[in-house]
Amino acid sequence: xxxxxxxxxxxxxxxxxxxxxxxxxxxxxxxxxxxxxxxxxxxxxxxxxxxxxxxxxxxxxxxxxxxxxxxxxxxxxxxxxxxxxxxxxxxxxxxxxxxxxxxxxxxxxxxxxxxxxxxxxxxxxxxxxxxxxxxxxxxxxxxxxxxxxxxxxxxxxxxxxxxxxxxxxxxxxxxxxxxxxxxxxxxxxxxxxxxxxxxxxxxxxxxxxxxxxxxxxxxxxxxxxxxxxxxxxxxxxxxxxxxxxxxxxxxxxxxxxxxxxxxxxxxxxxxxxxxxxxxxxxxxxxxxxxxxxxxxxxxxxxxxxxxxxxxxxxxxxxxxxxxxxxxxxxxxxxxxxxxxxxx
Amino acid sequence: xxxxxxxxxxxxxxxxxxxxxxxxxxxxxxxxxxxxxxxxxxxxxxxxxxxxxxxxxxxxxxxxxxxxxxxxxxxxxxxxxxxxxxxxxxxxxxxxxxxxxxxxxxxxxxxxxxxxxxxxxxxxxxxxxxxxxxxxxxxxxxxxxxxxxxxxxxxxxxxxxxxxxxxxxxxxxxxxxxxxxxxxxxxxxxxxxxxxxxxxxxxxxxxxxxxxxxxxxxx
Ligand code: SF4
Numbered sequence: 001x002x003x004x005x006x007x008x009x010x011x012x013x014x015x016x017x018x019x020x021x022x023x024x025x026x027x028x029x030x031x032x033x034x035x036x037x038x039x040x041x042x043x044x045x046x047x048x049x050x051x052x053x054x055x056x057x058x059x060x061x062x063x064x065x066x067x068x069x070x071x072x073x074x075x076x077x078x079x080x081x082x083x084x085x086x087x088x089x090x091x092x093x094x095x096x097x098x099x100x101x102x103x104x105x106x107x108x109x110x111x112x113x114x115x116x117x118x119x120x121x122x123x124x125x126x127x128x129x130x131x132x133x134x135x136x137x138x139x140x141x142x143x144x145x146x147x148x149x150x151x152x153x154x155x156x157x158x159x160x161x162x163x164x165x166x167x168x169x170x171x172x173x174x175x176x177x178x179x180x181x182x183x184x185x186x187x188x189x190x191x192x193x194x195x196x197x198x199x200x201x202x203x204x205x206x207x208x209x210x211x212x213x214x215x216x217x218x219x220x221x222x223x224x225x226x227x228x229x230x231x232x233x234x235x236x237x238x239x240x241x242x243x244x245x246x247x248x249x250x251x252x253x254x255x256x257x258x259x260x261x262x263x264x265x266x267x268x269x270x271x272x273x274x275x276x277x278x279x280x281x282x283x284x285x286x287x288x289x290x291x292x293x294x295x296x297x298x299x300x301x302x303x304x305x306x307x308x309x310x311x312x313x314x315x316x317x318x319x320x321x322x323x324x325x326x327x328x329x330x331x332x333x334x335x336x337x338x339x340x341x342x343x
Numbered sequence: 344x345x346x347x348x349x350x351x352x353x354x355x356x357x358x359x360x361x362x363x364x365x366x367x368x369x370x371x372x373x374x375x376x377x378x379x380x381x382x383x384x385x386x387x388x389x390x391x392x393x394x395x396x397x398x399x400x401x402x403x404x405x406x407x408x409x410x411x412x413x414x415x416x417x418x419x420x421x422x423x424x425x426x427x428x429x430x431x432x433x434x435x436x437x438x439x440x441x442x443x444x445x446x447x448x449x450x451x452x453x454x455x456x457x458x459x460x461x462x463x464x465x466x467x468x469x470x471x472x473x474x475x476x477x478x479x480x481x482x483x484x485x486x487x488x489x490x491x492x493x494x495x496x497x498x499x500x501x502x503x504x505x506x507x508x509x510x511x512x513x514x515x516x517x518x519x520x521x522x523x524x525x526x527x528x529x530x531x532x533x534x535x536x537x538x539x540x541x542x543x544x545x546x547x548x549x550x551x552x553x554x555x556x557x558x559x560x561x562x
Pocket of ligand 1: 530536538
């Protein structure tokens with residue numbers, strides 16, 4: 001498996017990034033703040049507005065360094081893609097599958113299976129680790145019904161049915177998600193998902209973590225030559241990275257939710273780092289955002305054994321590994337797409 | 344002359360990948376999976392050459408041409424000869440802009456030392472076939488220069504060698520037309536394969552995904 005390199009997050013609002021030889025140079029008001037050699041970088045993610053020089057964009061594109069632009073609040077704006085790597089053979093097969101509802105369902109169901117499996121084990125683990133703090137019976141009822149859902153999902157060949165099962169499982173999981181928040185309860189509680197805009201602290205954190213995950217997944221899919229915009233469960237909609245959303249299903253819980261929970265439970269962040277807009281939208285301040293990025297980055301460096309590959313890789317490479325496995329399945333090398341089944 | 348259309352030409356250098364592992368060749372040349380896409384690399388190379396007029400260097404009875412782009416319509420391949428030496432020879436052929444008769448000898452530069460397998464040889468032979476077609480002549484001798492031993496190895500080529508390379512090229516075109524990437528035959532050569540990470544040869548030895556899922560769900 002390839003090596004995970006660093007991600008450079010640029011959070012200084014007026015930072016300008018340019019290329020100097022084989023280095024990224026970060027400048028603010030004509031002053032050079034830092035230089036980083038490109039060969040150490042896997043991705044560059046900038047929350048500033050000043051910009052990036054075309055030369056650096058080109059350098060990132062040819063080296064497969066994912067260059068992403070975000071708003072200061074961490075909403076995705078744009079990213080730079082270089083000349084197409086032109087793996088038409090793989091992509092055409094991806095499109096064929098996407099055009100065929102049944103074949104799409106066969107891939108999508110494994111992704112959903114991964115999502116439910118991972119949700120179940122996040123909950124199971126909580127009952128094991130904190131039996132005195134969580135309502136074990138209540139959570140066990142949910143995990144039992146998630147297990148039942150998985151048995152059904154395993155045999156689904158219809159996307160609508162699959163969406164239904166996915167929906168009810170998500171409701172089940174969300175219904176006990178709040179139980180997993182064990183600290184700072186008075187300021188952090190989960191009462192269902194709100195997205196546009198996030199209306200409470202937990203949702204603000206989740207939204208941000210999902211955006212980070214989405215950019216990683218998109219970059220991973222493109223790195224293996226897949227089209228991140230043509231999905232199986234999520235159907236085509238202009239501008240929507242449907243395949244990235246598909247693949248995120250199985251990774252959201254283990255990747256993003258767990259990090260958000262640990263930020264709260266370990267009191268790495270606190271409620272003072274948030275503020276509310278007039279419309280009720282909850283936003284993080286710069287310091288909190290930096291903490292989240294730091295936690296995200298640290299998590300990506302942690303090593304795990306990939307459940308299917310049986311290979312030691314860093315968490316940060318999981319999206320890449322899954323993208324690679326999906327590509328292998330689409331090419332006909334694997335009998336099914338192996339979802340990331342983590343516990 | 345009958346033959347392949349230009350857009351169906353394969354990269355001559357692919358023959359060494361093909362001989363090393365068919366799957367590796369297909370991953371690179373059909374699926375364009377390569378950390379540094381070969382086509383881009385070769386593309387850049389061709390441009391560098393095209394930017395300057397053909398550089399010829401004269402040394403005694405030798406005319407040395409570097410980075411000579413060659414192709415064969417009949418075999419449907421294209422590539423670049425590192426060096427072609429044209430040696431004055433009464434048996435030779437005439438060259439535009441040069442006096443006298445010359446015989447061409449391709450010299451291919453390789454990293455490392457001479458290999459046991461046939462891939463370097465095949466590539467040289469394919470180059471010779473191109474030169475034969477472009478210059479209308481017959482060749483039976485070329486050289487492989489290895490940087491580790493720092494000298495060239497003479498390669499004599501028989502008609503049956505050429506036939507073998509022709510057959511290999513036919514097979515490559517066959518895969519290419521069907522866009523077919525053959526399955527893995529995992530072997531010790533996978534260890535030194537640069538596409539190891541993309542190919543994931545270990546996967547092929549493993550149990551099916553179905554049984555993986557079933558066993559995980561059962562836990
Ligand atoms: S890893 Fe092995 S099977 Fe795969 S392309 Fe390389 S040599 Fe061929």
